[in-house]
Amino acid sequence: MTAVKVDIWSDVACPWCFVGKRRFEKAVADFVDAGGQVDVEYHSYELSPGTPAEVEGHHADHLAQHLGRSVAEARQMLAQMTELAATEGLSYDYDALQSTNTRLAHQALHLAKAHGLQAELKERLLAAYFEQGRHVGRVEDLADVAAEIGLDRDEVVAALTDGTYAADVDADIAQAVAYGIGGVPFYVFDGRFGVSGAQSPEVFRSALDKATEVPA
Amino acid sequence: MTGPFELLGDDDGTVCVDGVCALPAPALPSSELATPVAADDASA
Numbered sequence: 678m679t680a681v682k683v684d685i686w687s688d689v690a691c692p693w694c695f696v697g698k699r700r701f702e703k704a705v706a707d708f709v710d711a712g713g714q715v716d717v718e719y720h721s722y723e724l725s726p727g728t729p730a731e732v733e734g735h736h737a738d739h740l741a742q743h744l745g746r747s748v749a750e751a752r753q754m755l756a757q758m759t760e761l762a763a764t765e766g767l768s769y770d771y772d773a774l775q776s777t778n779t780r781l782a783h784q785a786l787h788l789a790k791a792h793g794l795q796a797e798l799k800e801r802l803l804a805a806y807f808e809q810g811r812h813v814g815r816v817e818d819l820a821d822v823a824a825e826i827g828l829d830r831d832e833v834v835a836a837l838t839d840g841t842y843a844a845d846v847d848a849d850i851a852q853a854v855a856y857g858i859g860g861v862p863f864y865v866f867d868g869r870f871g872v873s874g875a876q877s878p879e880v881f882r883s884a885l886d887k888a889t890e891v892p893a
Numbered sequence: 894m895t896g897p898f899e900l901l902g903d904d905d906g907t908v909c910v911d912g913v914c915a916l917p918a919p920a921l922p923s924s925e926l927a928t929p930v931a932a933d934d935a936s937a
Contacts (some may be wrong), residue, residue, distance in 0.1 A: 688909070691909045692909070693907050693908055693909055694909070696907070697907070724909050856897070856898075860908030860909055861908060861909055862908070863908070865898060866898075868897070868898065869898050869899065870898050870899050870900075870901050871898040871899065871900045871901065872900070872901050872902050873900065873902070873908055874902070874907035874908040875907040875908075876902040876903065876907065877902075880901060880902035880903070883901060883902075884901050884902070887901070
């Protein structure tokens with residue numbers, strides 16, 4: 678059976694992207710158990726390109742300010758997201774989370790893709806950001822994370838400093854715009870079927886099955 | 894229809910758009926809320 682190509686637009690600072698990743702992985706595991714094959718490629722999407730690299734204060738404070746709500750409301754929202762993430766086996770830690778701009782992280786993901794390690798870095802970056810309170814917006818910190826999954830630290834520093842993959846990030850975002858993608862995560866199966874959001878494993882499995890059908 | 898493909902699944906709001914992520918509205922006691930809760934979105 679030919680592998681189903683799945684193109685996924687997502688961001689690192691995107692709580693639904695990590696939840697969706699787990700749900701999608703359940704569907705993929707089921708699909709593979711049934712004899713299927715999947716080829717996944719992640720694409721860049723910046724949810725908040727205007728966010729600076731360095732952000733002071735608790736995430737709830739920024740959330741409250743952004744929405745014009747109280748800090749108590751914001752903390753409640755984050756607590757609910759944390760509970761939901763826990764149902765997928767994820768341990769979100771908003772007290773430790775360090776908000777930042779994700780453009781450099783996306784460039785690192787393109788470097789990782791060039792080395793066949795994109796999936797590994799995607800997982801590591803999401804965990805670093807949501808579960809481990811690590812900074813994912815600085816060159817040196819990103820190089821540390823990338824080195825943990827086998828990338829050459831010096832190469833990462835050089836690529837991020839030089840903006841080697843900046844154009845690739847822009848191309849991904851331009852493609853998302855061309856597709857009319859307005860939110861992430863967004864999944865495209867075999868270029869024919871789209872799934873918006875962190876939907877259930879059943880929805881993802883259905884999409885994988887449909888993608889194996891011969892077009893009429 | 895988004896893009897050149899058929900959309901599958903439900904529109905259940907589990908996405909982030911422009912830095913804003915859809916989340917359930919907070920369920921705090923009204924005495925703890927500084928503003929009314931009408932929407933169901935939050936940047937998370």
